[in-house]
Amino acid sequence: MAGGESGVVVAGARLVWRRQRVLWWIYGVNLLLGLFATVPVASRLGRVLNRSLAAERLVEGFDLTAYIELVAHPSAPLVGGEAGSLFFSLVFFVFMLFVTGGLLEVYRRDETLSPGEFFQACGSYFWRFVRLLIFLLIVLAAVGIGAGLVGVGLDRLAEDSPREKLGFWLDVGGGLVLLVVLMTVRLWFDMAQVRAVAEEERKMRRTFLRAFKLAFGNFPSLFWLYLRISLVFWVGLAAILWVWVQVPPQAIGLSFLLGQAAVVLWVGTRLGQRASETLWYQRRQPVPTAVAPPEPSPAEPSVEPVA
Amino acid sequence: MNWGRRGVKRAAGWLLVATGTAAFLLFAWAQPEPSSAPPASPILSDTPLSERIVAYEIDVRLDAEAKTLEATEVLTYRNRTGRPLQVFPFHLYLNAFQPDSTFMTETRRDNPSFELEEERHGSIEVTSLEVVGMGELTEQMEFVQPDDGNPNDRTVFQVRLPRAVPPGREVEFRMSFRAQLPEVFARTGYKRDFFMVAQWFPKVGVWWRGEWNCHQFHRNTEFFADFGTYDVRVTLPQGFVVGSTGVEIGRANNPDGTQTLSFHAEDVHDFAWTASPHFEVVDDSFAGSAGLVKIRLLIQPGHLEQAPRYLGALQGTMQHFDRWFGPYPYSQITVVDPPHGGGGAGGMEYPMLITVGTTWWLPEGLRFPELVTEHEFGHQYWYGLVATNEFEDAWLDEGINMYVEAKVMHSLYGRETSVLDLWGLTAGSIWFDRFWYSNLPDTDPMTRSAYQFMSSDAYGTVTYAKTGVVLMTLEGVIGEETLLRALRTYFERYRFRHPTEEDFLRTVEEVAGEDLDWFFDQAIRGTAVLDYRVQSIRSYRVDAGAEGERGGGAADFRAVGETEEEGEAEEPEEGEEALYRSTVVVHRKGDFVFPVEVQIEFGNGETLREHWDGRDRWVRFTYEREARVVAAEIDPDHRVWLDVDQFNNSRTREADRRATRKLANYWLFCTQFFAQLLAWLA
Numbered sequence: 001m002a003g004g005e006s007g008v009v010v011a012g013a014r015l016v017w018r019r020q021r022v023l024w025w026i027y028g029v030n031l032l033l034g035l036f037a038t039v040p041v042a043s044r045l046g047r048v049l050n051r052s053l054a055a056e057r058l059v060e061g062f063d064l065t066a067y068i069e070l071v072a073h074p075s076a077p078l079v080g081g082e083a084g085s086l087f088f089s090l091v092f093f094v095f096m097l098f099v100t101g102g103l104l105e106v107y108r109r110d111e112t113l114s115p116g117e118f119f120q121a122c123g124s125y126f127w128r129f130v131r132l133l134i135f136l137l138i139v140l141a142a143v144g145i146g147a148g149l150v151g152v153g154l155d156r157l158a159e160d161s162p163r164e165k166l167g168f169w170l171d172v173g174g175g176l177v178l179l180v181v182l183m184t185v186r187l188w189f190d191m192a193q194v195r196a197v198a199e200e201e202r203k204m205r206r207t208f209l210r211a212f213k214l215a216f217g218n219f220p221s222l223f224w225l226y227l228r229i230s231l232v233f234w235v236g237l238a239a240i241l242w243v244w245v246q247v248p249p250q251a252i253g254l255s256f257l258l259g260q261a262a263v264v265l266w267v268g269t270r271l272g273q274r275a276s277e278t279l280w281y282q283r284r285q286p287v288p289t290a291v292a293p294p295e296p297s298p299a300e301p302s303v304e305p306v307a
Numbered sequence: 308m309n310w311g312r313r314g315v316k317r318a319a320g321w322l323l324v325a326t327g328t329a330a331f332l333l334f335a336w337a338q339p340e341p342s343s344a345p346p347a348s349p350i351l352s353d354t355p356l357s358e359r360i361v362a363y364e365i366d367v368r369l370d371a372e373a374k375t376l377e378a379t380e381v382l383t384y385r386n387r388t389g390r391p392l393q394v395f396p397f398h399l400y401l402n403a404f405q406p407d408s409t410f411m412t413e414t415r416r417d418n419p420s421f422e423l424e425e426e427r428h429g430s431i432e433v434t435s436l437e438v439v440g441m442g443e444l445t446e447q448m449e450f451v452q453p454d455d456g457n458p459n460d461r462t463v464f465q466v467r468l469p470r471a472v473p474p475g476r477e478v479e480f481r482m483s484f485r486a487q488l489p490e491v492f493a494r495t496g497y498k499r500d501f502f503m504v505a506q507w508f509p510k511v512g513v514w515w516r517g518e519w520n521c522h523q524f525h526r527n528t529e530f531f532a533d534f535g536t537y538d539v540r541v542t543l544p545q546g547f548v549v550g551s552t553g554v555e556i557g558r559a560n561n562p563d564g565t566q567t568l569s570f571h572a573e574d575v576h577d578f579a580w581t582a583s584p585h586f587e588v589v590d591d592s593f594a595g596s597a598g599l600v601k602i603r604l605l606i607q608p609g610h611l612e613q614a615p616r617y618l619g620a621l622q623g624t625m626q627h628f629d630r631w632f633g634p635y636p637y638s639q640i641t642v643v644d645p646p647h648g649g650g651g652a653g654g655m656e657y658p659m660l661i662t663v664g665t666t667w668w669l670p671e672g673l674r675f676p677e678l679v680t681e682h683e684f685g686h687q688y689w690y691g692l693v694a695t696n697e698f699e700d701a702w703l704d705e706g707i708n709m710y711v712e713a714k715v716m717h718s719l720y721g722r723e724t725s726v727l728d729l730w731g732l733t734a735g736s737i738w739f740d741r742f743w744y745s746n747l748p749d750t751d752p753m754t755r756s757a758y759q760f761m762s763s764d765a766y767g768t769v770t771y772a773k774t775g776v777v778l779m780t781l782e783g784v785i786g787e788e789t790l791l792r793a794l795r796t797y798f799e800r801y802r803f804r805h806p807t808e809e810d811f812l813r814t815v816e817e818v819a820g821e822d823l824d825w826f827f828d829q830a831i832r833g834t835a836v837l838d839y840r841v842q843s844i845r846s847y848r849v850d851a852g853a854e855g856e857r858g859g860g861a862a863d864f865r866a867v868g869e870t871e872e873e874g875e876a877e878e879p880e881e882g883e884e885a886l887y888r889s890t891v892v893v894h895r896k897g898d899f900v901f902p903v904e905v906q907i908e909f910g911n912g913e914t915l916r917e918h919w920d921g922r923d924r925w926v927r928f929t930y931e932r933e934a935r936v937v938a939a940e941i942d943p944d945h946r947v948w949l950d951v952d953q954f955n956n957s958r959t960r961e962a963d964r965r966a967t968r969k970l971a972n973y974w975l976f977c978t979q980f981f982a983q984l985l986a987w988l989a
Contacts, residue, residue, distance in 0.1 A: 034979040042971035053957035055966035065738035089982035096989035164609050164647035252969045259976035
């Protein structure tokens with residue numbers, strides 16, 4: 001079996017890099033859907049801003065009151081925009097649910113699949129992953145209810161306490177606990193998906209339970225694997241934000257590039273988690289190699305009887 | 308003595324230390340230390356500053372566990388009305404904190420889901436009432452509801468005396484009362500062991516404009532009372548730090564573990580006090596033109612490092628008010644920083660005491676503590692000294708204060724950054740006020756009584772934001788210097804009095820030297836909305852004719868190419884001179900008629916300003932020049948703050964898409980980010 005968890009993280013990153021077509025396709029769809037949501041909003045904004053000198057207050061710096069006035073403008077340039085963004089975000093979500101089978105197959109085989117193979121894999125796992133999603137939503141609902149109840153109690157504690165910072169620290173602590181819980185749930189279900197693809201499993205309840213055993217039986221190493229990759233994202237995002245705040249407000253192009261870098265980083269690190277978990281699974285649960293069909297034996301020379 | 312080299316060095320060292328110490332002592336002696344001792348007198352004057360119609364003497368005991376007050380009150384009322392008075396109304400504001408009071412009924416009207424929790428109930432009960440020389444009159448007290456007839460509202464009672472008090476004579480009321488303080492959510496009450504005790508005693512109404520003015524306590528109203536003196540003795544547990552209107556004149560520790568503090572105030576129309584065992588006291592002073600004013604900041608321990616923000620804002624504000632309007636006449640100002648959870652007590656004004664507020668994490672660029680300090684100190688002038696009727700003329704204190712707030716904040720922190728300057732985001736005070744106003748510009752006139760507005764939102768918008776914006780626009784009409792002079796005149800003429808809206812408006816007209824009713828009728832007494840827009844700008848080339856004649860005379864102009872503003876104009880051939888006919892149409896969308904300036908910019912860099920009286924619905928400006936009109940802007944100096952839509956005040960020939968691209972970029976990023984967040988479920 002190959003070396004420790006660091007090796008899995010790095011190997012996962014290399015796998016994502018080798019199969020980067022997946023990353024760029026996902027990013028491209030994300031960008032395209034984002035543009036679909038943005039173009040109508042931009043059109044309505046343009047009708048108010050493009051020929052108005054007052055728009056300067058949004059270009060040179062960012063005057064918050066000008067923005068708020070724009071939002072409340074009688075022509076309502078942003079009304080309906082949220083619905084559009086939500087819709088296209090949902091489309092992206094469905095897209096990701098669809099392609100997850102294909103991308104896990106790419107990582108499992110570590111080879112470029114033809115479009116036919118890719119989409120065949122996507123299709124064959126899509127409904128299984130829909131069933132898995134239902135399980136995920138049930139688990140998340142339970143987490144949400146628990147978090148809500150605890151939150152109400154903590155809020156009351158903070159409200160009644162004379163210590164002003166208590167509320168803040170409770171929020172931070174509670175937030176961290178919730179983050180750990182959510183990461184744990186995600187890596188559990190990622191494992192279920194990896195296993196479903198690796199074992200060509202059709203029974204999602206079985207894979208859900210076995211993934212649970214696998215994930216929680218190896219929780220420290222798996223969680224640490226996920227956490228390290230997540231840290232790459234958070235640190236990278238913080239760096240991008242820091243640069244963005246330094247950038248002059250009129251540098252729209254640079255601002256766009258920084259935003260896209262953040263999105264690529266997120267897609268990349270998420271795929272890194274998938275790839276690393278696939279490799280981790282392969283190293284723990286080696287997949288039986290396909291047995292090549294026996295080669296036909298060479299034809300026996302025919303012996304003709306002597307006359 | 309044998310000095311030697313070592314000895315010389317040692318002596319030099321001692322000399323250095325001695326010199327340094329002496330210099331330090333000299334410096335320290337030269338700098339006046341803010342004194343922690345209370346001032347000797349509450350006012351910076353040897354003579355009374357007001358009519359002193361009332362004199363209150365109150366002894367109150369605070370039960371810090373039960374959150375109750377037990378008190379006796381002696382009110383001496385001087386009848387200066389010029390007529391005999393037999394009926395006297397009193398406010399009992401704390402009874403507003405009962406479920407079916409008018410205050411709570413109106414709160415539920417605007418917010419049907421509102422419920423008054425048990426711990427937020429408050430009340431006040433007068434247990435005995437005697438008038439000296441006329442006997443016990445407890446049974447003669449009756450609750451009245453002069454505004455809405457709500458029988459469950461007990462915020463006003465009146466008592467009819469056996470005989471009238473002749474004009475020029477005094478009457479002495481002796482009362483006992485007990486009060487239950489509510490957990491604070493609307494100005495007065497407690498939070499844990501913090502107490503903000505305001506509107507806590509029976510307070511006589513005001514004889515104003517020929518009759519008693521004593522309104523019920525409504526959701527949107529504040530207060531109105533006569534000037535006088537207060538002597539208040541507060542008994543409460545030892546260990547509490549107390550701040551109040553007036554100055555402390557004595558204190559004593561009692562054998563039962565309580566302490567009694569005595570306070571005295573003159574020429575004020577209310578008395579509020581606060582107590583908490585956790586206050587940190589920071590002393591400062593302000594050298595005003597009337598004398599030294601002691602500043603006493605009572606601040607939460609966790610906010611101590613923000614003390615300079617409060618004090619810096621207060622010093623700057625006091626300087627501006629002293630210079631612009633006149634001196635602060637009292638010897639002390641107390642600033643109260645409520646604790647966590649007690650924010651309902653914050654952002655409020657009382658004579659010689661203001662409540663502010665902040666949080667431990669508030670960054671410097673978010674100027675909430677500065678803003679609230681400025682605003683509440685401003686009320687010391689507009690309400691505290693110029694004591695307008697906050698029930699009926701709320702705009703006279705809130706609105707004037709908002710205008711002055713914008714001026715002071717601009718001066719101290721920059722016009723575009725006076726409220727917010729953080730991470731590239733900026734916001735100025737007057738811009739916020741303008742936006743606030745533009746959201747609800749046409750529901751109620753400013754002159755409406757506070758309790759008669761359409762809703763709490765409308766009250767806030769009109770009374771605060773609209774008035775500030777109206778005065779800022781008026782500044783553009785008559786000039787900043789004139790308006791400030793008018794305010795100074797108004798202050799000097801009406802301080803320690805109860806002026807009306809007409810007193811203010813006539814003062815402005817008098818100082819400005821012009822009739823401003825055309826403005827006041829629309830802006831203050833009416834609800835007209837001001838909105839001008841550049842409807843269109845068009846330019847097209849005109850041909851000079853076959854002989855090349857050009858200009859004037861017979862119309863031999865043929866339009867060679869007519870271009871819409873968005874279209875591509877026919878460009879002249881090289882060397883060919885072109886003449887353009889341009890039109891700019893300005894449309895008055897709103898009903899408010901206001902003269903405006905329109906700046907026209909031509910393609911050759913030339914600009915000119917047109918003046919339009921705004922009476923008609925639209926106006927067309929026409930030009931024939933060798934350059935096209937490339938831009939038109941209404942109100943280029945940005946003085947017409949009342950215009951509800953700034954985006955339609957200008958129009959350019961060429962589109963500049965930078966702002967659109969910038970916002971579209973943000974929108975795109977947010978959508979992508981949200982999509983990726985949702986994809987986490989996949």
